[in-house]
Amino acid sequence: MSVNLTPPSLAIQRQDREALLDQTGKMIWFTGLSGSGKSTLANALEIELHHQGKKTFLLDGDVVRQGLNQDLGFSDEDRIENIRRIAHVAKLMMDAGLIVICAFISPFKAQRRLARELAGVNRFIEIYLNTPIAICEERDVKGLYQKARSGNLTNLSGLGSDYEIPENSEITIDTSITPIAEAIKQIQKLI
Amino acid sequence: MSVNLTPPSLAIQRQDREALLDQTGKMIWFTGLSGSGKSTLANALEIELHHQGKKTFLLDGDVVRQGLNQDLGFSDEDRIENIRRIAHVAKLMMDAGLIVICAFISPFKAQRRLARELAGVNRFIEIYLNTPIAICEERDVKGLYQKARSGNLTNLSGLGSDYEIPENSEITIDTSITPIAEAIKQIQKLI
Numbered sequence: 001m002s003v004n005l006t007p008p009s010l011a012i013q014r015q016d017r018e019a020l021l022d023q024t025g026k027m028i029w030f031t032g033l034s035g036s037g038k039s040t041l042a043n044a045l046e047i048e049l050h051h052q053g054k055k056t057f058l059l060d061g062d063v064v065r066q067g068l069n070q071d072l073g074f075s076d077e078d079r080i081e082n083i084r085r086i087a088h089v090a091k092l093m094m095d096a097g098l099i100v101i102c103a104f105i106s107p108f109k110a111q112r113r114l115a116r117e118l119a120g121v122n123r124f125i126e127i128y129l130n131t132p133i134a135i136c137e138e139r140d141v142k143g144l145y146q147k148a149r150s151g152n153l154t155n156l157s158g159l160g161s162d163y164e165i166p167e168n169s170e171i172t173i174d175t176s177i178t179p180i181a182e183a184i185k186q187i188q189k190l191i
Numbered sequence: 192m193s194v195n196l197t198p199p200s201l202a203i204q205r206q207d208r209e210a211l212l213d214q215t216g217k218m219i220w221f222t223g224l225s226g227s228g229k230s231t232l233a234n235a236l237e238i239e240l241h242h243q244g245k246k247t248f249l250l251d252g253d254v255v256r257q258g259l260n261q262d263l264g265f266s267d268e269d270r271i272e273n274i275r276r277i278a279h280v281a282k283l284m285m286d287a288g289l290i291v292i293c294a295f296i297s298p299f300k301a302q303r304r305l306a307r308e309l310a311g312v313n314r315f316i317e318i319y320l321n322t323p324i325a326i327c328e329e330r331d332v333k334g335l336y337q338k339a340r341s342g343n344l345t346n347l348s349g350l351g352s353d354y355e356i357p358e359n360s361e362i363t364i365d366t367s368i369t370p371i372a373e374a375i376k377q378i379q380k381l382i
Contacts, residue, residue: 009233012241012249020246043202050203055211055246057287058203067309068279088259089280096248096289118258 017097021055025094026191027119031166032102032129033158034144035136036067037175041129042103042120044180049099049113057093059086060103074155083111091118098191103159107163125190128169133158135176207286212246216285217382218310221294222303222322222357224349225335225357226327228366232320233294235371237377240290244291248284251294265346267299274302283354293381299344316381318330324349328366 012075028045029036039060047056064086065072072078083106083109093100106112116124136158147153148160156177157163167170170190206331209215219236221229230251237249254359256263263269272298284291297303302344307315327349328336339351357363361381364374 012237012247016241017246020244041365046203050207050211053211055208055288056203057208057283058198063283063304067282068276085259085276089283092248092254092280093257093284093287096284096287097246113328155288 010105014095014097017095020133021097022096023054024123025097026123026125027090027094028099028101028127028191029090029106029112029115029124030101030127030129031106031169032131033133033163034105034156035134035139035141036131037173038103038105038129041127041175041183041187042101042175044184046101048184048188049191054099055097056101057100057102058101059067059090059093061105066091066102071128074161077162078119080108080111083108084114087111087115087118090115090139094119094123105157105163107157107161109164109166112166125171125187126169127187128164128172130165130172132181134159134174205286206287206289212288214245214290215314216288216308217290217314217316218281218285219290219292219318219382220281220297220303221292221318221320222305222360223322224324224327224354226294226330226332227320227322227362228295229294229320231310232318232364232366232371232378233373235375237292239375239379240382242340245290246288246291247290249292249294250281250284252296255280255295264354270352271299271302274299275305276307278302278306280349281306285310285314296348296354298348298352300357301356303357307339311381316361316362316378317357318378319357319363320366321356321363322366363376 027154030042032038043057046056048055050153055134066142072082086104090102140146144156146154154160173184192267221233223229233249237247259334260273261275281291281293300307331337335344339347345351362377
């Protein structure tokens, strides 16, 4: 006996998942140099949204590079592939109905554009953290600038590797002068 | 003036997201030959779960190969990388609190084991569709068996390419004898 398989007439779509979650999926994309404040703001934003009952996920460099992108390094080619994959993962999560917060240096315009295109109109919010590099280097949260200055790191965005400045970000924030709470307020207005 | 960045003392964790979604994140993994019924059952399962108010996402081959894994082909090496990436994406989605349904031939044990390990104890349900290959070929939903028999496809799992039979699946279903509704019931008991 053979039971014929027929594809289900109805499949669950993004709008069904969004209705169940009672929200619209979004992609919130932080870009900026190491030390510009991406992770700090992304975390603070997620905490705020979560407490409002929004269903969120935070994709950041450390998590992704330890798992999905553990095969990639920091050459231009690998940075491009790193962000290409992340953009597609963020798209899938957005299609699940989530508000996906992405915090990556994401130094090149082309991959940021890809993320924006995948998200679609009114679903992508790019936040450029234009904190001066001198401040980023002073913070040096991960010790990367020291490594770069001492010649032990050749590919740091802003020093040995390019960072292409965004031209059409929805928001630009300098975290050396804007307090976290104020920045979060500005971002929330757009979500 | 420099505002010092301090990482937030509290970050949102999987348990916080699960509490908000009122469910436990899971990874439900369908494996089996082309035509064995993976997509059909995965879709039917998602519809059922969705109607129960569960927050789900369905990862399947067509979607992933058109986006995230568009750079991969069907060599053994690429099939391995295909499933490696998917396992990591499914893990991220599970950490978002979702019940992630994965429907992939996933022919090799090592990558299915990777997915299981990433999901963790009590979060992974492997469903092996052991529908006889003769039935899969008779259905030939995608026309792949015909292509393989006529020599236009060399890498089809079960014909030109290996399929390593699962040994410790949580459920085994032959969709040529088990109706969809019955199969869904069996799976739901384990979720």
